[in-house]
Structure formats: C-alpha cells, structure tokens
Amino acid sequence: MDREGSPDSLVFFNLPASGHVNPTLPLVAELSRRGTKVLYYTGDRFRDQVERQGAEFRSYGRHLTYEHSRLPSNYLRVAGVLARAAEDLMPFSIAELRRERPVVVISDAMCPWGRLAARATGIPGVSSLSALPIDPSLLREHTTPAQFARAASAGAPGYLRFRRAARRLRRTYHVEVGGLFDLFLFRDRLTIVYTSPSFLPDAERFDESVRFVGPLLRDTEDPDPALTRSFDDTPLVYVSMGTVAAPSVRFLRGCIEAFADGDETLLLSVGVNVDPASLGPLPRNCIVRETVPQLAVLHRAALFITHGGMNSVSEGLALGVPLLLYPQSPEQGIIAARVAELGAGRTIEARDAKPARIRAAADAVISGPYREAARSVGRDLRSAGGAPAAADAIEELIAATQGQGNGEPGGW
Numbered sequence: 001m002d003r004e005g006s007p008d009s010l011v012f013f014n015l016p017a018s019g020h021v022n023p024t025l026p027l028v029a030e031l032s033r034r035g036t037k038v039l040y041y042t043g044d045r046f047r048d049q050v051e052r053q054g055a056e057f058r059s060y061g062r063h064l065t066y067e068h069s070r071l072p073s074n075y076l077r078v079a080g081v082l083a084r085a086a087e088d089l090m091p092f093s094i095a096e097l098r099r100e101r102p103v104v105v106i107s108d109a110m111c112p113w114g115r116l117a118a119r120a121t122g123i124p125g126v127s128s129l130s131a132l133p134i135d136p137s138l139l140r141e142h143t144t145p146a147q148f149a150r151a152a153s154a155g156a157p158g159y160l161r162f163r164r165a166a167r168r169l170r171r172t173y174h175v176e177v178g179g180l181f182d183l184f185l186f187r188d189r190l191t192i193v194y195t196s197p198s199f200l201p202d203a204e205r206f207d208e209s210v211r212f213v214g215p216l217l218r219d220t221e222d223p224d225p226a227l228t229r230s231f232d233d234t235p236l237v238y239v240s241m242g243t244v245a246a247p248s249v250r251f252l253r254g255c256i257e258a259f260a261d262g263d264e265t266l267l268l269s270v271g272v273n274v275d276p277a278s279l280g281p282l283p284r285n286c287i288v289r290e291t292v293p294q295l296a297v298l299h300r301a302a303l304f305i306t307h308g309g310m311n312s313v314s315e316g317l318a319l320g321v322p323l324l325l326y327p328q329s330p331e332q333g334i335i336a337a338r339v340a341e342l343g344a345g346r347t348i349e350a351r352d353a354k355p356a357r358i359r360a361a362a363d364a365v366i367s368g369p370y371r372e373a374a375r376s377v378g379r380d381l382r383s384a385g386g387a388p389a390a391a392d393a394i395e396e397l398i399a400a401t402q403g404q405g406n407g408e409p410g411g412w
Helices: 018-033 044-052 075-100 112-121 136-141 145-173 180-184 225-229 249-258 294-300 310-318 330-341 355-367 370-382 386-401
Strands: 009-013 037-042 056-059 105-108 125-129 190-193 210-212 236-240 265-269 286-289 301-306 323-325 345-347
Touching: 009 018, 009 075, 009 112, 018 037, 018 044, 018 125, 018 310, 018 386, 037 044, 037 075, 044 056, 075 112, 075 145, 075 180, 105 112, 112 125, 112 145, 145 180, 190 386, 210 386, 225 294, 236 249, 236 294, 249 265, 249 355, 265 294, 294 301, 294 310, 301 310, 301 355, 310 323, 310 330, 310 370, 323 330, 323 355, 330 345, 345 355, 345 370, 355 370
Parallel strands: 009 037, 009 105, 037 056, 105 125, 125 190, 190 210, 236 265, 236 301, 265 286, 301 323, 323 345
Antiparallel strands: none
C-alpha cells in the first residue's frame, strides 16, 4: 500500500452504540472544520448525527453481524462476540482502507476490526477510548473473588470463542489480536481518552501516547422545547441507566415511588428495552421517555441518577451535576467509587435500592456539598482541552508519520 495516502482524509471505525459514537462527534466536527475529510463507519441509525458533523457516513451494511444492544453483560462473552465480529468485518475493513488510502485510522478501543485492519495495511492507528482505562489489577481490586469466579465460569464459552477467533485472525492476516484487555481497551500509537488525568486512579501509569482531552460536549442535539418547558419551575431529578443493557424495572419503579410525593419533577429516560407500561401508574410529577436530549436535560438537573457509565458520568460532572450512582458492572463500580472519592456523588447498592433509601440518598446528595464538588470536577474535565486538543494530537501524529511506516508492518 502507498503509505502517503490521501493527504486530507482519515477513517474512523466505531461501534454502533450511542455511548461510543456520541463522545466522538465534536472531534469529528472539529476535524471537518479544519479541512480533514472524515469517513465514519458505524451503524445505520447514526447516519444523520455523523453527517451533521461534516463527515461522510459509511455503513457496515450486511458485514456487521451482531446487534450491539443485545451484547451480554459478561465481559468474556462480549469478547467472543467482538472477536467473531472482527473476523466478519476484516475483509470489508481492509478493502475500504485499500480503496480510500487514509493517512490515519481512528478506531474505538472496542473495535478490533478497525485497528487490526489498520495494522494489516500498515496505516498509523489512533485508539478512541470512551470507557474508563482500566487494567486487570484495578478490576481485581474492585471485584470480590466470588464475583470473579462466577463471571469466569459464566463467560468461559465466550473466552474460548475469543481465543479461537484470535488464532484465526493471526493466521489469516498476520496481526496480533492481543489479550482480553487489548480487545476492550486497546492502546495504539495515539490513544485519546475522554476524561482528565485527575479523574483516573493512578493516572501516572500512562505515558505521553495517551492524551486526556476531557468529555467532548455536543452542541448538535435535537432540542425538545416541550419537554424542557415541562420542568421549568421545579427542581429536576433525571434518571438514565444507559443505552445498552435494559435497566432494572424494579430500580426504576423504586425511583418513581421515592419521588412520588415530592416537589421535584422526575424524568426517566428508559431506552428501547423497557415498556413504559411495565412501570405502572405514574404520579403527576413523573415523565417517562425512551430518549431525551441528555445535555439539555443535565443543564437543568439538580441530581443525575445513573448507572455510572463513563459517558454519562463525564457529561453530568462536566455540567456540575451531582450524581447518585447505581452501578451494574465492575467498570461502572470503579467509576462510581472514584466519583464518591472525589465527593461528587454517592453510590447506592442493589440491596439498598428501596424507595425510602433511594430518597434518603438523593436528598443527601442534593442538599449536601456534592454539587460544589461536582462543579470542581467539572471545571477540571472541561480544562483538559476538548475537541481542539484531540484534533491537535491527531494532526501531530499525521505529521510525525507522513511518509513513514507505522512500525507495525502488515503482511497480508
């Protein structure tokens, strides 16, 4: 392949998931504003959002063989799904890179087909890390031996599928998939992380190839004036448990009951996997929506009740909103613990997720010092540089590698 490539184009491979696409949209807009042609590959439902940033949307089409909203919660099983997806998508991805000849390939850290195709074709790679950068030691620190044993037992078939797929990919394309954590949190020549160093535990373990740019707050959301007018005159408690796994109906009902007699407006964003009718009769101060313009809502919120996903936590804190966290995975537990350590929120465990305890925890966060701590963390997150800093780092990599190999020559 001609390593010069197209002088003003790059390829971005991403998952078909809001929590991975949304953090990158301001970066895409910034690169497009600077004159870079961005070819953005993801699921079809993100076409409008991608094109509004000035990028060219590209669909995976029939080559994408899994449904992201149905991913299992067990990490080992997810590894099996994504490794199999990489096998399916590699011929397509390599063909696209050979045709487009970009100067750099950006891949979500959980997009193995993107970074493997870049290596197979000898193109410099950038990893876009929208999750918390964790390693096995940090995960073990926040997981009991019993939890680890249960997860390992339940995920063993997925792990075997991952290892078999990794061997086939190595034989076919002469690229190394790496270990389990390389699949989820892969670091490349340049890794862009959408948080700040001070938010991370032990951030000093990262070298200069990792650029912390803070959350990239979007200004292109579709407004919903009727929704925001409905809580203009009351304190707003916003509940969202993410866009991938179905939230616990029991927990959502607990939140509804906790605030049923309050003066606040309770807004629940429940996603596509919850039937609003399953929540039962709603009190007058409760609004349920499938989706909402999250940033517009957070600008008005007195409290954000969330599962603790990195994107949601970063957006809430960047806007100075204190958090009540109900984590559903080990990674979310680590994030929740860090938020509590910084004084910007509290965690509620499953055993305490009863209406009275939810209400007590929410009142403590709303009335305590948490909002000021959230604002302080938010100032730090916003000072990390945002989309311009991320675009600068990518341009520096392009300048450093233009006309050179990337040190990872592919042989396929």
